[in-house]
Each structure stands twice: as C-alpha cells, then as structure tokens.
Amino acid sequence: MHADGIAKLRSLLEAYAERKAKTQQVATAPHAEGERRRRAGGDILRSVVRPVLEQVSVELKTAGHDAATRDHTDRDDAYPSVALSFTPRAANTPGALSSAIIFRYDPRRGIVVQRDVKPSPRRGKVVTTSGDRSGTMGIDVVTAAWVVTKTLDFIDAVLKAN
Numbered sequence: 001m002h003a004d005g006i007a008k009l010r011s012l013l014e015a016y017a018e019r020k021a022k023t024q025q026v027a028t029a030p031h032a033e034g035e036r037r038r039r040a041g042g043d044i045l046r047s048v049v050r051p052v053l054e055q056v057s058v059e060l061k062t063a064g065h066d067a068a069t070r071d072h073t074d075r076d077d078a079y080p081s082v083a084l085s086f087t088p089r090a091a092n093t094p095g096a097l098s099s100a101i102i103f104r105y106d107p108r109r110g111i112v113v114q115r116d117v118k119p120s121p122r123r124g125k126v127v128t129t130s131g132d133r134s135g136t137m138g139i140d141v142v143t144a145a146w147v148v149t150k151t152l153d154f155i156d157a158v159l160k161a162n
Contacts, residue, residue: 034107037139041105042073042080044139049103049111052147053084056155065089066098080105086155088162096120096162101134101154103147110138115154119161 060067066087081104097118113135
C-alpha cells in the first residue's frame with residue numbers, strides 16, 4: 001500500500017475511534033440509570049417480597065403442602081424476580097400441579113406480579129400454561145401488606161382450582 005493509502009486508512013480509523021468514544025459516553029448515562037433502577041428493584045424484591053414469600057412457604061409446608069421459593073435477584077443477565085411455587089397436597093388433590101406466583105422487576109412498570117394457577121388434571125379441567133398479571137406497583141411503594149394480599153389471593157385461587 002502507498003503512503004497516501006496508509007495515511008487515509010489511519011485517518012478513517014481515527015475518525016471511527018472518535019465517533020465510537022462519543023457514542024459510548026452518550027449511551028453510558030442512560031444505561032447507568034437503567035442499571036441503578038434494576039438494582040433498586042432487586043433490592044426491594046430481596047428485602048420486602050422474599051421474606052413474605054419465605055414465611056408463606058414455611059406455613060404451607062407446615063400444613064402439609066409442597067412449597068418453594070426462588071430468588072433471582074442477583075443475576076446480571078435478567079431482570080430480578082422472586083417466586084413462590086405451591087402444590088396443594090391433600091386427600092382430594094393427589095394429582096395437583098405446581099402453580100407459581102412471580103414478583104419481577106419491569107423497567108417500564110415497576111414490580112409486576114404474575115401468577116400461573118394450574119388446576120389438577122383429575123378435576124377434568126383443561127390445564128393451561130398461561131399466566132395472568134395480577135398487579136403492578138411502583139418500586140418506591142411496594143409494601144409487605146401488598147405482597148401478602150397478592151400472595152393470599154394466589155393461594156386462594158390455587159386451592160379453589162384444586
């Protein structure tokens with residue numbers, strides 16, 4: 001390559017590097033704000049929602065049901081979430097399926113509650129895998145009382161379906 005060609009290549013590469021540096025500086029501020037909000041949502045899920053779900057899980061297990069909580073608040077590759085899985089166990093519901101309530105952070109809505117209530121196939125109902133969104137709350141106003149209300153509504157729906 002000639003000296004003129006090398007000089008032109010270097011000029012193009014320098015212009016590209018400058019353009020990318022400016023773009024990264026502009027994009028970093030909104031990204032940092034989004035990351036701060038995601039972490040705040042994870043903190044609320046960890047400090048307010050998870051203790052309520054763990055207490056409910058212990059009570060369900062004490063009553064002879066299957067229950068478990070899942071905590072995905074520390075993952076960097078997904079929005080934070082906390083979930084309670086519940087399978088009623090009683091003499092009249094031996095084939096009950098596991099239902100779940102999931103509290104997750106959504107950057108546009110705050111904390112979203114999604115539940116998936118699955119009735120026992122022995123009841124003759126069609127089992128669907130779709131869930132419904134039963135509530136949304138801004139991360140600044142999430143309270144344990146709100147979590148309790150949503151969780152008790154979920155448990156009531158599962159017990160009625162089974």
